[in-house]
Amino acid sequence: MPENAVTREELRSLLARAQMLAAQAESITSTSAGSSREVADGYRAVVARMVARELGSIPVARLRDVTEGRLRLGPIESRYKTVAQLQNVSAYTLMQLPGVGEATASQVVAAVHTVARTVEDGFRLRIDLDASDPVTTDLLRSTWRYDSVTRAVAPVREPAGRMSNELERLAVEAKPAGYGALRSLFTSRAKKDGARAAVERIEQWMRWSDSPANAAAWTGAIAAIQAPTPSAADAWRAFETRSPEFYGALGEVVDLRLDVGSAQGFLPAEIVAKVEEQLLDTSMLKVSLRGYQSFGARFALVQRKVIIGDEMGLGKTIQALAVMTHLASSGKAHFLVVCPASVLVNWIREIRTRSDLQAYQLHGPDTARQQGLWTQRGGVAVTTFEGLRRLSLREVPLLVVDEAHFVKNPTAQRSQLVASWIAGAERTLFLTGTPMENRVEEFQNLVRYLQPQVANRVNPSHGLAGADAFRRAVAPVYLRRNQDDVLMELPDLMSVEEWESFGPSEAASYRDAVMGGNFMAMRRAAFDAVPVTAATKMARLLELCDEAAANGHKVLVFSFFRDVLDKVAESLGSRAHGPLTGSVPAAKRQAVVDGFTAASSDAVLVAQIQAGGVGLNVQAANIVILCEPQVKPSAEAQAIARAHRMGQVRKVQVHRLLVENSVDQRMLEILGAKQALFDEYAAKSDLASATPDAVDISETELAKTIVAAEQERLARELMEQQALQ
Known part of the structure; x- marks a missing residue:
């Protein structure tokens, strides 16, 4: 093998490419981190302003409540009217007021800080439509940028981080590979071997970046980080139509202070622990999940055959899609959704716009062709309860039954047909906001399709005994969250x-x-x-x-x-x-x-x-x-x-x-x-x-x-x- 693996010109070209890739990798990692910091800063600015507004509505006299009425506030109230006016006032400044001593001044400052912390701890973000608000506008713009950058960068973030760390060092180590014969003569064998190894490693990175899939992902990431921050008008228009995505992205950066127990449906600790350990691959989703939605999807993965009975408006469809995309990422192919005809079109739209999965409508005149494509290619087939009769029974990794209360009567033909598909499904997910329309017995019928052993533990007395008894009985199969508990921005x-x-x-x-x-x-x-x-x-x-x-x-x-x-x-x-x-x-x-x-x-x-x-x-x-x-x-x-x-x-x-x-x-x-x-x-x-x-x-x-x-x-x-x- 020759002393030098590459010529001086080849090495110069290789190092130039390496330098460009290293710069891009650094830009990817730093921009991703920077966009996150901008969101956090914007959120803190909104919180600070809202806290100041709240403190501005609290009269100074309320400080007595914090100190059990011990404060003498007369001299202070003559100068300051609200707690907000005292927020940045020092004890020394207060002591300049007639009749205010050191002890009183210190107590007032401490009381103001206590009230401010209490207000901040109780803060829940809700963004109202007000495009004239510059602080909220900045938060929306930075959140949009963070979301677009994060999604584009996700496929290449890990290799970009390693590339950024390696290429600069490799470029230095590779230089002896381009030395002339005379200089090479005075270079140690270890340095020359190290140079050849560095060149080979750089070439590996070049081959990685030249592969079509990686090149496309890399180009998309670079385009996203180079794109300008959206205008204020564009940000507000996007928020008005896609506010859940904004809140979802924001929740990835800051603590929106949702009730964790509510988000987890108040499930027993042992089930919560298993759900929390479950990883969720969302690489095939096109939207951010809220925390409670991620929990719901992982609950379905862990418990395998369950009911998600979230109150209407909480995104049960996107939770089902999250389960599908996770399974698809692990190699599963065919998913089936059964729903009323009234929501079939909506399901097709949601699948196509919110995931990378293919959707096939098995309803109407094109059913036979669509079914053939689904069988051949995989993806999500969507049919109605009536249409299910015309499908050949097969095993599927996930069966989703929307508006599942439609099958609460086990003697009905459609209920029996759904039951036969459940038997051959690895996982089944019932979605319904009203799983028990009239009696606990009907809810018990739904559970019996999924986990008969749980259904056998449910009886009408659980409903009469109250929430705790019912919750304990159905915890392995049933998850429900209410809007007021998990949508603080509603x-x-x-x-x-x-x-x-x-x-x-x-x-x-x-x-x-x-x-x-x-x-x-x-x-x-x-x-x-x-x-x-x-x-x-x-x-x-x-x-x-x-x-x-x-x-x-x-x-x-x-x-x-x-x-x-x-x-x-x-x-x-x-x-x-x-x-x-x-x-x-x-x-x-x-x-x-x-x-x-x-x-x-x-x-x-x-x-x-x-x-x-x-x-x-x-x-x-x-x-x-x-x-x-x-x-x-x-x-x-x-x-x-x-x-x-x-x-x-x-x-x-x-x-x-x-x-x-x-x-x-x-x-x-x-x-x-x-x-x-x-x-x-x-x-x-x-x-x-x-x-x-x-x-x-x-x-x-x-x-x-x-x-x-x-x-x-x-x-x-x-x-x-x-x-x-």
Whole structure:
């Protein structure tokens, strides 16, 4: 072997490339770290400002509470009014005030620090839409940059770090390989051997960087770190449409101070420990996971066949995708999602936009071809409960059943078909926000598909015994988190009761319906007027829509009744999108939602409340109008959650249209008592809104009770009127 492995010119060219790669590697590692520091600095600036605002609302007199009333604050209060004004004031400065001694000054400074720490410890970040806020704008811009850089750099971060450390040293060690014959003569054998080894190592790095996959990843990383920081306007637009991704990326850098117990669903310590040990490969995901979402995905991986029953709006779909992408990264190929037709299109979209997995729609005229492609290539097949009948049974690494409460009846044909697929699946993930619609026994049926031994330990008494007993019984199979526990940034939900009185024509229609015992006609009577815009409820609805449009807000209108929705749509004219009903095909349904999302701020989406309970994600709207009370309050809660969910960045207003001394008032009185029972038990339990049986009552029972009460009331009023004549 020749003394020199390369010529002087070849070595010079090799070292030049090595120098360029080393500089790029250093840029990758330093930019990634720098973008993280910018986010942390921006977050601290937001926290400091919010703490200062809070302290500005606390009068100095409150400092007595910290010291059990021992402080003499009279002289200080004459100069300082709020705790914020004292935040940066030293004890020496306070001692310059007449009547303030060293002990008092020191106690005041200590008390201010205590209050400030308490406020900061209780801080929970929630970003409101305010593009004029420079501090929050800087945080959003740095978070966007961090997220884009982190994702682009992830595939090459580890080799870039090693390359940055090695190449500079290797370049020095390789220089003797280019020495001329005379100089080489006076170079030790060890240095020459070291030089050849260094050259070989540099060439290995060159070959690594020249491979197509690595070259593409490297180029993408360099492009991301060289891209300019997004403008303020772009950052706010992105946040408005993708706020969960912003919060997810932010949570990777700073502690958003979420309730860890809530994020973990209050599972027993031994299960939490196993879940925490489970690694999660998210390299095939295109979005950041929230902490509780990562925990949910790892729970599904560890426990293998489980129910994720998170409250609506918490991203159950993305948790399922995280499980799929983790398994795909380890070589698993074929995944199957079974769901109602109403959410099939949404599943296809989520898979394609939020992961690197291929999606195949096994529903409709192209089913056979799509199934062939799925069988051949692998990926995620999405079908309906009906479509599952036409699929050949096969083993899959993961079966996902969305809206799993659809199979709560084990004797139903679709339930038995799903059960046969579960038997051949390595893992099964049930997704449902309402896993127990009526009784604990029905929830037990869902568990029996997955972990029969757990189902055998569940009995109706667990529900009666309260949350702790139920939690212990179902912990190995069931994970549930509530919005209020894990989404600290979720905007406020404001509910307004819009009370109206019947006009003459509506009153006449209502009396006829009551006397005829027609409960459904009673509920619709408030929209019986000619023209319909003269009806008091309709007039108020149009006012609310006009006000919303003037303030740049979009509106959702829900009613149980199709004819009411038709009247609403007719009255709104071109502003109306829909009506969406259960009979609207899934593809058309999504097209209506897309049109509403893309429309201007005066848009109103009109939908049957039954259609609002499944598969409708409309964060574009933040005004919700309910045309009448519902027999099942859970239906209202589900419809509202379509707007008040993760991704919503505006405060959500819910307006309930009600008529006094009518069926509306009677329904609220009766259901209010049921709601109190629900709040007493379910809101404190793992079941939360999964127990609508605690609120919902028989429609027949409710109708009889209300019709009888209203007949009696109207008869009494008629007698009183006759007595006055």
